[in-house]
Amino acid sequence: MDNRTPNPYEPLTPPLADAKDAAAVNQDARQTTGDGPTGDGPTGDSPTGDGWGEDAWAILLGLGVIAIALATVSVAGDSISGRFDQPGKWSDWPLDAFFGKSPIPLWQASLGAIVAIGVLGIPAMFATHRLARSGAFWRITAGYVAIATLATVAFVMAGQVVVKQYGFEYVIWALLLGLVISNTIGTPVWMRGAVRGELFIKWGLVLLGAEVLLGKLVALGVPGIMVSWVVTPIVLVVTFWFGCHVLKIRSPSLVMVVAADMSVCGVSAAIATAAACRAKKEELSLAIGLSLGFTAIMMVVMPLAFRFAGVDDIVGGAWIGGTIDSTGAVAAAGAALGDRAMKIATTVKMIQNVLIGVIAFAVSVYWAAKYETDSDSETSGARKTTGGLMAEVWRRFPKFVLGFLAASLIASMISWSGSAGESLIDSAVGDCTKHLRNWLFCLAFVCIGLETNFRTLLPALSGGKTVVLYVVGQSFNIFLTGLMATIVFGWLFRDAITRWLP
C-alpha cells in the first residue's frame, strides 16, 4: 500500500466532464504524465521505471540549450541578441507588447522562443508519453500550440505597465488563465498531451542554474553574506518547524514551499523547492499567490515605514533586500529609499538568490531521506535489511537538481575564468537562456492551472493556517533581518559601506 502524499500530477477530473469523458481524460492524463496505478510520484518518474524519465530529459534539454547558447555566442558574437524574447511592456494598447524598441520585433522574438522550445520539447513530451498511440505526436503538437498561445496572453497581461509596477509577474496570470479554462469549460482532451508542467519546470530550473553564479558571492562582499546567509536558513528552518509542529499543517511539502518562498527569493525559490520536495501543484500555486500578494504590499509599505521611522538608507536597503520576496520588487522598493538603498538592497537579494541552489539541493536530499523513504512501507523493510538507505535516497532523489547544480558550476567556472568568460555567460544568459527560462516557467504555470481544480486549492489553505504561516514567518524574517542589518550594515561595516557608496 502506498501511503505517500497524493500525486501532484494526478489524473485530470474536470468538473464538467461526463463519466465517459472523465474516464478517457483520466486514462489520457495517466498516459501523458507517466503516472498511473503504478505511478511513482511526480518527480523521478519514468515510463521505463529507471527513476530518471523526465529528469533526464530536463537535464539533457537544459544543458543542451546552455551549450548551444554558449557555442553560438562564442562563434557568432552578439548575433543571438534579440532572437529570443517575450512580449514586452505596454500602456494603452495590448498589441504594443509585440513591438518594442529592439531591432527584432518582439513578436518575432517571442515566436522564436516558442518554436525553439517546441522543436526541442515536443520530442521529449512524445518520448515520455506512457502509451504512444497513433496521432499522439500531432495531439501533443496541437496542445503545445494552444498552451503557448495562453502563455503569450499571460505575458501580455503581465506587461501592462500598472500590473507590472506592482510586481504581478507573468506566472500568476499564466496560472489564472489555466485555472479559468479548467474550471469553466474544462481542459480540452486534445490539449492534454502537452500539459506537462513538470517537464517545463524542471527544464526551466536547469536553465536557471546558469544564472546562479557562485562568483557573485565573493564579489559582493561579506556584509551581504552575513545578512543573507545567516538569516535565511534560520528563517527557513524556524518557519518549517513552526508550520509542522505549532500550526500542525498536515502537508510538510506545503510548509516547506511557503517557507522557502518567503525566506529565499519568492517565485523562483518556490518553484525550485516545490520540485525538490515534490509538492503538490496546488501548494505551489498557493505559495506563489501568497508571495505575490504580500510582495505587492511590502514593496509599497516598507519604504514608507522606514522613512516614517527614520531608518537610514543603508540599513533600510539591507532590510528590504533580506525580506521582500521578489528580486524586482526589492529593486523597486530600495529605489524608493534612494540610489544607495537600491544598490544595497539588490546586493543582499542577489546573494540570497545564490542560496536557491543550496536550498533546493538540501531540501531534495532531506526529503528523499526523510519523507519519501519513511512512507514507502513496501521498500522500507528491504532497506532495513539491506541497509540500502543511500540507494533508496538516490532512487527518490529528484535528479534534475543535478542538472541545476551542473549548470551553475559550469557557468560559474566560465565566469570566473576572466572577463571574456564573464561576457560570454552574460550574453548566453541575457540573450538566450533567461528568455527561454521565462517561457518555460510561463508554460509550466499555464499547465498547472489547466490541471488544477479550484476545489483542490481549499485543502491547501488548511483553514487559513497557510496564511498564518506566511505572516508569522515573514514577521520573524523582518525582525531577524532588521536586527542583523542593524548590526552588520549599521555598525560593523558602516564605515566601509559609506566609503564604497558615499
Added chain:
Amino acid sequence: MTDAVAAMTESRRGGAWRLAAILITAIAFWGWLFPWISTWPATRQRIENTERLGINPSAIYYTDIFRYPADFPTADFPKSGFHREPPPGGPKHSAGP
C-alpha cells in the same frame, strides 16, 4: 440517465457562460481600467521613476532586472578581502534606459 445528460449539458453551458463573463471582465480591466489608471499622475510618476532607474518591479530573478547597479561586480567592501576586476565595458546588464 436522460436527466444526468441534461444536467451535464446545462453544466457545460454554464461553464461557457462563466468563461465568457470572465473574458469580458478581463478585457474591461486590461483594455480600459489599467490604461486609465496608468494616466493618473501618481501612477505615472511611479512608473517614470522605475523606468528611469531601469528597474523591472516584476522581475522574477536578478538577471531579469534590466539594470542593476553599475558597480555590482566590483562591489567590494574593504574588509571583505576580495577584489574582482570589472569586465571590459562594464557589466552587461548595467546599461541604463
